Amino acid sequence: MRRADRLFRIVQQLRGGRLTTARTLAERLEVSERTIYRDVRDLQLSGTPIEGEAGVGYRLRKEFDLPPLMFTHQELTAIVLGARMVKAWGGAEGVTAAESALARIEAVLPLDLRARLDRILLFAPDFYIPHSDRRRVDLIHEACVARHPLTFRYKREDGTESKRTVRPLGLYRWTNSWTLASWCDLRRDFRTFRIDRMDEIEVEQTTFEDRSGQTLADFLAKVRAEWPETARAN
Secondary structure: OOHHHHHHHHHHHOOOOOOEOHHHHHHHHOOOHHHHHHHHHHHHHOOOOEEEEOOOEEEEOOOOOOOOOOOOHHHHHHHHHHHHHHHHHOOHHHHHHHHHHHHHHHHHOOHHHHHHHHHOOOOOOOOOOOHHHHHHHHHHHHHHHHOOOEEEEEEOOOOOEEEEEEEEEEEEEOOOOEEEEEEEOOOOEEEEEEHHHEEEEEEOOOOOOOOOOOOHHHHHHHHHHHOOHHHHHO
């Protein structure tokens, strides 16, 4: 987590007006208590009205506030639902980012919109997503962004195992799993893999360039062309 993001989250944690200990902040932000002491001191020196002291707890004076952020009810619903879906199905880093984003949004909402947050009854359950899958999402997504080939062992539905090396293009969430879209040089074609069937994943240090006919856009065009017209219409 970037230090600027951590400082912002400390401020958000202290906005409730109740004393919050450095230990509690450290546990929530996954840093040491010493880091919290240093961050709080720097915030105080910069003019942020934080009251309290080490060993007792901290709180933010109630008069400290941020400018209001305006959304329509429909926009707010879409934002909150999107963040909840990221928290439910995203990678480990995405979960933290979604929680931080919701805290930032709630902090600057007018009171009437802030009250509406609890009345957004659209949810995405997250209790069945293994933590190992979340780590895979982070690892594979970073490889997609950085254009690093992936090598991994893959287990098909029938139990057959194989070793694969592919160029990762993008991740898609289907009903119950994340799927990697990739280009396989060995097969000279696109291949998709469920990440929960991938194991021993290694990110190569080399990089690859986009090639005509082998890009993510080409993959999507192929999928759309092969998808039955009746299915697309429904």
